[in-house]
Amino acid sequence: MNIISYPERSEWPELLTRPVQDSSAIEAKVLPILDLVKTKGDEGLRELAKKFDGIDLNEFAFSQEEFDTAEDQLDETLKAAIRQAYQNIHTFHKAQLQSVEKIETMPGVTCWRRSVGIEKVGIYIPGGTAPLFSTVLMLGIPAQLAGCKEVVLCTPSNHPAILFAAKLVGVTSAFRIGGAQAIAAMAYGTESVPKVYKIFGPGNQYVTTAKMLISKEGIAIDMPAGPSEVAVYADDTAVASFVAADLLSQAEHGADSQVLLVSTSEKFLAEVNDELTLQLEQLPRRDLAFQSITNSKAILVNSAYEAIDILNDYAAEHLILSVEDAELVAEKIFNAGSIFLGNYTPESCGDYASGTNHTLPTNGYARAFSGVSVDSFVKKITVQHITEIGIRNIGPTVEAMAEAESLDAHKRAVSIRLKSLL
Ligand SMILES: NC(=O)c1ccc[n+]([C@@H]2O[C@H](COP(=O)([O-])OP(=O)(O)OC[C@H]3O[C@@H](n4cnc5c(N)ncnc54)[C@H](O)[C@@H]3O)[C@@H](O)[C@H]2O)c1
Ligand SMILES: N[C@H](CO)Cc1c[nH]c[nH+]1
Numbered sequence: 001m002n003i004i005s006y007p008e009r010s011e012w013p014e015l016l017t018r019p020v021q022d023s024s025a026i027e028a029k030v031l032p033i034l035d036l037v038k039t040k041g042d043e044g045l046r047e048l049a050k051k052f053d054g055i056d057l058n059e060f061a062f063s064q065e066e067f068d069t070a071e072d073q074l075d076e077t078l079k080a081a082i083r084q085a086y087q088n089i090h091t092f093h094k095a096q097l098q099s100v101e102k103i104e105t106m107p108g109v110t111c112w113r114r115s116v117g118i119e120k121v122g123i124y125i126p127g128g129t130a131p132l133f134s135t136v137l138m139l140g141i142p143a144q145l146a147g148c149k150e151v152v153l154c155t156p157s158n159h160p161a162i163l164f165a166a167k168l169v170g171v172t173s174a175f176r177i178g179g180a181q182a183i184a185a186m187a188y189g190t191e192s193v194p195k196v197y198k199i200f201g202p203g204n205q206y207v208t209t210a211k212m213l214i215s216k217e218g219i220a221i222d223m224p225a226g227p228s229e230v231a232v233y234a235d236d237t238a239v240a241s242f243v244a245a246d247l248l249s250q251a252e253h254g255a256d257s258q259v260l261l262v263s264t265s266e267k268f269l270a271e272v273n274d275e276l277t278l279q280l281e282q283l284p285r286r287d288l289a290f291q292s293i294t295n296s297k298a299i300l301v302n303s304a305y306e307a308i309d310i311l312n313d314y315a316a317e318h319l320i321l322s323v324e325d326a327e328l329v330a331e332k333i334f335n336a337g338s339i340f341l342g343n344y345t346p347e348s349c350g351d352y353a354s355g356t357n358h359t360l361p362t363n364g365y366a367r368a369f370s371g372v373s374v375d376s377f378v379k380k381i382t383v384q385h386i387t388e389i390g391i392r393n394i395g396p397t398v399e400a401m402a403e404a405e406s407l408d409a410h411k412r413a414v415s416i417r418l419k420s421l422l
């Protein structure tokens with residue numbers, strides 16, 4: 001990693017940018033894909049599966065037989081691990097369900113809010129470079145808890161663990177479709193794939209761009225979740241080999257992933273660099289991880305204040321605080337997708353099984369977006385009931401405001417009722 005010593009504040013913006021992607025070039029590739037699926041439906045999907053995934057498909061839906069055999073194809077240890085992860089993620093997300101409370105804002109005027117699961121949702125499960133079956137749990141469990149009636153899954157991978165997890169979370173249909181074409185299929189609907197109202201899930205640049213484009217056509221999306229990233233803030237209490245392992249855990253997602261290390265200790269940064277070289281050698285995905293580590297930076301800072309400032313500026317998807325009093329430091333962080341405290345909280349645990357969601361805002365979007373939660377799968381519908389006493393109480397307020405806005409019909413809707421009560 002390139003170690004940068006005590007950068008001036010004016011240098012931060014350039015230092016903290018993610019690898020820049022030419023978004024117009026990617027859009028130019030994605031737009032024809034969206035168009036092909038929109039105009040040719042399943043036939044378009046077949047062409048694209050051949051072109052980008054090298055497969056000839058007649059049917060896109062995974063069959064009942066594929067679901068049934070998936071369970072037999074997995075070993076017991078992995079099935080037990082997936083079930084354990086399911087339990088933890090379910091427990092954490094269940095606590096997010098909100099109870100309905102009626103609020104009387106003034107006598108006779110009662111307002112409340114109902115949470116209603118979005119009827120039809122689509123979940124994209126990445127599978128180009130790795131079959132991310134953990135993402136099935138991360139999206140399927142909150143959808144299940146929210147009470148979504150139709151959960152459509154698309155993935156380019158036919159890994160049995162994806163189907164096993166899909167069955168656990170109760171998806172209603174699952175298709176072997178990847179990339180931008182999967183997003184288009186769920187957005188527009190095809191002969192095989194149902195159209196949904198909101199699309200969730202991370203993916204590569206084509207998937208993310210497709211989500212951004214279809215969101216302009218009235219289909220909701222969770223957030224732009226692009227290449228995974230992690231920032232680590234470490235002091236002398238951190239363990240260099242642990243920190244190197246954490247950095248590599250996100251670097252191995254893809255060459256476009258970026259990791260960031262911030263420390264007040266020059267010695268520690270050098271130790272991590274040595275560890276990175278050692279550990280990289282042992283990774284099967286060392287080429288991807290190497291490229292992403294080469295794009296990444298280690299920043300030597302003067303103080304904890306400077307470190308916290310930099311981290312808030314960067315707004316990492318994942319932030320590991322391997323420092324003394326990590327919980328206190330965490331309170332000073334206001335831009336991050338998910339925070340991991342201390343030496344024994346590797347980010348991998350959040351990726352798979354501790355309970356929190358791993359679908360998180362990347363590329364600085366953590367400044368304004370949250371990660372996926374049960375809330376992402378529900379709409380909040382407000383309800384109100386005003387009694388005769390209530391309309392007497394609130395009526396004059398509304399009449400005065402409507403008159404001042406010159407909206408006479410609004411005023412009359414109240415006045416007509418008040419008169420009826422005279
Ligand atoms: N932010 C998060 O929460 C989060 C979580 C998990 C994974 N991720 C990220 O998801 C990404 C997964 O990417 P992936 O590539 O492994 O899988 P993917 O499933 O996102 O994409 C694979 C698909 O891309 C399409 N494709 C490939 N080359 C193409 C081309 N030249 N033109 C058009 N389409 C093409 C193919 O149809 C293929 O099926 C990684 O970048 C990873 O970091 C992010
Ligand atoms: N780190 C990814 C989210 O940014 C999620 C993931 C899935 N599997 C492993 N990791």
Ligand SMILES: [Zn+2]
Nearest residue numbers: 228249250351
């Ligand atoms: Zn990961």
